[in-house]
Amino acid sequence: MPPIPAIEDLSITLAHYLGLAGTVFAIGTVIALSKRNAVAVLMGVELMLNAVNLTVLAFSRFSAAFEEGGSAPLEGHVFVVFVLTVAAAEAAVALAMAVLVYRRRETVDLDRFNLMRG
C-alpha cells in the first residue's frame, strides 16, 4: 500500500475529476432509470449530461497541449456549448410532451403511459 501523501503534496489530477463525473453520472443514471415521474426522469438525464460536460472540460484543461500564455485548446469548450444547446432543446420538447400526455391522461406517471399500445 502506498504511503498516504501529506496535504501539501496532494494535488488535484485528471483522475479526481473523472471519478467525480463518474459518480454524478451514476446518480443521474439511477434517477433516470428508476423514477416514476416524467419530470424526475428528465432531471436524471440533465445530471448525466452535466457529468459528461465535466469530463470534456477536465480533458480540455489537463490536456498536454495546454500552453502557457493563452493558446489553450478550446475545442472541448465548443463541444460543451453544443451539448448545452441540445440539452436546452431536448428539455423544451420533452416537457412539452409531458404536458401533452397530462392533458390526455391527467397523469405524468411513466407506469401509466401506454398510449402506443396497439
Place this chain on the structure above:
Amino acid sequence: MILAFFALSGLTVASALLVFVARNLLHALAFLVLSFLGMAGLFLTLSADFIGVAQVLIYAGSISVLMVFAVMLTPLASRNNGSTLYVIPAMLAAGGLASLIGFVAIDTEWDERKGEALGVSDFTTTVAGIGDLLLGRYLLAFEVASVLLLFALLGAIVLVQERRRAGEEA
C-alpha cells in the same frame, strides 16, 4: 484549489443524491438547481469561465424554470418523487458503471499536464477563443445548432397549443 475542488464536488454529489431521495418533486428540483450551481463552480476551477456562466444561465436558470413550469402545468398529477420497482437493478447497473469509470480513471496513465497546471497566473479568458472557433472552424455546426433550436421552439409550441374543435366557440 484543493479545498475548492472538494467543497464543490461534495456540494454537487450531495445535492444530486438529495434529488434522488427527496420526497417532493419540487424539493428535488431545488436540489437539482443546487447541484447545477456546484457543477458551475467546478467548471470555473477548470478555468472554463464562459461555460461556467453559461451553465448558471442555461441549466440553473432556464431549464429549471422550464421544469417548474412543467410541474405547475400538471396540477392534478402526483407531486410524489417515488421510484419504480426498477430501483435495485438501476442501482446495480449504475454502481457497476461508476466503478468501471473510476477504475479506468485511476488505472490509466493519462498524458496530462502536471505540476503547476492549475495555477491562476497564466489564465486568460476563453470567450474570445470560443467565439473564434464557433464562427470559424465550427460555423456549419453553429448554424445547424441554431436551426435545431428554432425547430425545438416550434415543436414545443405546436405540441402544447390548445386545439379547438371546428364548431366550438373560441
